[in-house]
Amino acid sequence: MARLRDAPKAVLFDVFGTLVDWRGSVIAGLSAFGAARGISADWAEIADSWRRAYRPSMDRVRRGLVPWTILDDLHRDALMNIARRHEIGPLDDADCEHLVRLWHRLAPWPDVAEGLGRLKSVAIIGPLSNGHLALQVSLAKRNLFPWDVTFGADLFRHYKPDAEVYLGACDLLGLAPDQVMLAAAHNDDLAAAASFGLATAFISRPAEHGPGTGDRAKPAEAWDIVTDRVGGIAEAFGV
Amino acid sequence: MARLRDAPKAVLFDVFGTLVDWRGSVIAGLSAFGAARGISADWAEIADSWRRAYRPSMDRVRRGLVPWTILDDLHRDALMNIARRHEIGPLDDADCEHLVRLWHRLAPWPDVAEGLGRLKSVAIIGPLSNGHLALQVSLAKRNLFPWDVTFGADLFRHYKPDAEVYLGACDLLGLAPDQVMLAAAHNDDLAAAASFGLATAFISRPAEHGPGTGDRAKPAEAWDIVTDRVGGIAEAFGV
Incomplete structure (x- = not known):
């Protein structure tokens, strides 16, 4: 796994498939x-x-x-x-x-709660999903995601991979894109984030699309972090 | 203290003076x-x-x-x-x-963390402040406010008491105004919220403006809840 020297100020997460099944x-x-x-x-x-x-x-x-x-x-x-x-x-x-x-009411992958809890000790964490804010609140409430900030696509009135979502989140946080990391199970989401200057973490979720679809869960590029658990991101930052 | 039969779906909090000193x-x-x-x-x-x-x-x-x-x-x-x-x-x-x-980096009043933790078990909780989102994230991170949702005035590009803030938050939550309560230490903020249909909780903070200013911390109207601690709101809903 790539090891970054410093944690970004914020790690934002894709949600469908990345955090929830x-x-x-x-x-x-x-x-x-x-x-x-x-x-x-x-x-x-x-x-x-x-x-x-x-x-x-x-x-x-x-x-x-x-x-x-x-x-x-x-x-x-x-x-x-x-x-x-x-x-x-x-x-x-x-x-x-x-x-x-x-x-x-989607259920989380089993590593998520533990991994987010660790990561929260070194970075601002939040969802950056195509779900709207109310949906993110429902998922966080059901699954005890300990977000520091809650974004929804409706804040930007744009869907990923539009620039407005990635850069809008950085702007609202008062952070430069290179201070923010996107974590996602999808190469296209990460490619968009990287093109706008964000750091990237690929979380492999071979079960997302069901049996026999694990090939879609492989990193297509040398993302900053490649892991199969949220906790893997925390470990890359030494927590 | 007034006792409401049902908790609202969400309780949103003014922050400066209401939660932090x-x-x-x-x-x-x-x-x-x-x-x-x-x-x-x-x-x-x-x-x-x-x-x-x-x-x-x-x-x-x-x-x-x-x-x-x-x-x-x-x-x-x-x-x-x-x-x-x-x-x-x-x-x-x-x-x-x-x-x-x-x-x-403002410090909270001593009752806040405990009260928010209790209230979170029955309602969506979040800030509804004139601070921007990045400032709310800083305060939540420093003070361990366990928000389910984070609003900032910059999401609406309006300051309270503009309607856009109160109604914008309800809209993003997918809730009707009467399903949302504003909790604040300030009568004018509550009067605006009530005029837009939100429920209201007054939290008296006689120390907000310093010695000898406690008169400003009295409820000016019969708000739905009147208390002197965040936990008083939780108690009104039986938690």
Whole structure:
């Protein structure tokens, strides 16, 4: 692992996939919903479809084709389409709300709480996710993430990888980009952060996309830190 | 004390005077600076003058006479004037920065950490201050405030009592104003919050402005909760 001499002033974290197991949690939530309603379906495929809608729906916002829209609303629209396609509907408003809120209750990877606790002793820590602030608050509350600062994409009205998110967070912290590190399980997120001058930590999460997808969890570049646990970042800074 | 049946979803806190003893901390910091430099002055009067410049300087921003300016910069401008008037200068840039940063290291009232810890078990808690986000992060880090969400005036580019701050925070939390409570030691802040539909908690801080000023620490209206400790709010919700 690369070893940096000094900890950055702040370490900001991607959240979906990096800190929380969105896939396992969403499959579990959908399955429980199906069981309660007597609906059987390929819930893993539905969870994956739902996630596949994520990037294109944000890209429509990023390209200005639709006005600023928070992730709950993007999730709701995608869910309606998927429910139709998989014939698991009709879903009423309460069903939709329940399922959209599954994304507020995602479970963490097992190393996260311990790693964040250690890192907090040497750096400001916070989420830098495409989730909105209310969603980050829900996840932090459920999972006891001990954030020093809470960012949400709605503070910037932009989605990653837009510069406004990375540089907006640095600016609000009163820090230069090279005083801030992004930690993420995704090479494209880190590439954007690096292009704007932030330090980078890659956290490998081979289980993010399910069995047989571990190849996507490999570092594509020589990031400042490469690890498989949040605690690995703390160790690189000697804590 | 009024007893509310249900806790609001979120309790947001004014910070200067409500959670931290700005006056005692700033006097101590100025005195230490003076001792190190061999400057003697009425540091209590200087701290009070500095604070008196606070509201008028924010009001110039609120009326649009100057563009959006964060509190560090308002503090720096006011300090330069005061230093000239009290002949404690000239202050170089490093001195100014050191003194402006005193506002990032204010000490809490003794009940705060314990009270916030209890309240956090039943509500989302966060600061809603005229300080900017970086300043709130500094204060939380120094004082171990266990915030679930961190707001700063710069997220809204408005200062209290502008509606944008109170309603902007509710909106980012995805909550209606009546699901959110403002806790503050200042009647005017609570009056604004109440006018926008938020619930209110008055925390009496008779020592905020120094000896003989306790009259300013009395509730001017029948706020939803009146107490003299953060823990009093937790108790009103049965925790």
